[in-house]
Amino acid sequence: MSIPALTMNDGRSIPQLGFGVWQITGGKTVPTVLTALEAGYRHIDTAAAYGNERGVGQAIRESGVPRDELFVTTKLDTTDMGRARAALEDSLNALGLDHVDLYLIHWPVPRHRRRFDAWAAMEQAQDEGLARSIGVSNFTLRYLQEIVDLGGTVPAVNQIEYHPSYQQRTLQAFAAEQGILTEAHSPLGMGAGPRDRTITQIAQQHDVTPAQVILRWHLEQSRVAIPKSVTPSRIVENITVTGFELTADDIAAIDALDTGKYLGWDPEHV
Template sequence: MTHEHIPGLDLNNGVRIPQLGYGVFQIPAEHTQQAVESALEAGYRHIDTAAAYRNEAAVGAAVAASGLAREDLFITTKLRNGDQGRAREAFEESRSALGLDQIDLYLIHWPVPSQGLYLQAWREMEQIYSEGLVRAIGVSNFLPDHLEELLGEAAVPPAVNQIELHPTFQQQALADTSRRHGMAVEAYSPLGQGEDLDNAAVAQISQRHGATPAQVVLAWHLASGNIVIPKTATPERMRENLGALSVELSPRDMEQINELDAGRRLGADPATASFSQY
């Protein structure tokens, strides 16, 4: 399975994003370069990092070492919560750490409503976008009320809302709201940090298709129209995850997985999360 097979989605500004990417959350900096090099070798072309992960420089080193053409890669990074008051400087720090002239997608990592700074951060990001330093801007963990407030002020609507989304936590209303406003929905923790793979329905469907549980869940995301960024440090698992592209779920399979929604959030609640990420 090579990158030619990875489907893309067109964002609201016409930029194309590979629908299946590779995330580096919680991969220690000293292991990140090797992991990203392995992912690129396996065929991934979309890499998702963040200032808060403290591994941007290692992602940049892997990109440089890969020898791949810059236009064949899609690199996402995110504004740290504690940097919302200095978005421009933080963006330049990320760009410098990544060693890139242009970032493909830059996201506000969390709304942190208690800080009241995300509108200010967005205005700075719109300026960065207008200068061509980033190809698309978006948000992460924004709930409907945060989106409404932002859209009320924004000159450039967010291209993406990256949210926790997996079979037992589908956030359907939030996903629908995001899409209705023209944002692509990107799923993090797409496998429920592995917990959703032990589900009986998932096991049953994977047996029917001769696929692994992870491939079935990723195929469900892809068929649902989500951008998805599974994370693993093992090359074998990276290749296995790409195998989701050849799993075609039936309407019945999709329905079975849709029915697993249990409202089971694993991460922080964006309504109250206020950590600085420093």
């Protein structure tokens, strides 16, 4: 299955659909990631805070998929902001890899300024090849602007909560002006999006599922999306989004669902 890709500002390519592993832990991690890789995913998104890097690494090894065909993302835990380089090495050891394709600051943590030290350490890690690309996660416009204003490496990606009921269009527009890709976590609205009446009607018109409509909406608006599921049929469903296109009316109808209310955590309070 051919997954579309986008080019980041450092010239590297990132698959537009990835597989997220938040809250997939214990004995579920290896078989679930193996199912995703067998379904055709080549972009796996994990984090130190998820506690499943070791299982992700085991699944990668057991899958037999060549490392150069995979795009692996992990994230710096908020408790490790003062030791970003060492934390990345810990993650690499857990994953059993000599580099990740993308390393992200997981949260900006407004109560202190360690994100700046973390960013400097991540720039060094990129220079050393431990992380091919570096970026941020859950950064609002204010915090993204701060990193850009440092005048060094511009983040390749800002991974944020983005789904039909919470569309951060102003933030995505600012990021695009800086050459920063927007990556949607919780792209299906934590399960709420596929139950929306507008989306189910669009799905019926295209003879696809509501989840496929939402993921197609992300792709057509130049976002990376990382859906998560532990159900094999849904894992396959979520990657099968390249055989149809939404109309301008479809996109406008989904755009109109924005409530401006997030479902996850507020970056100002993490």
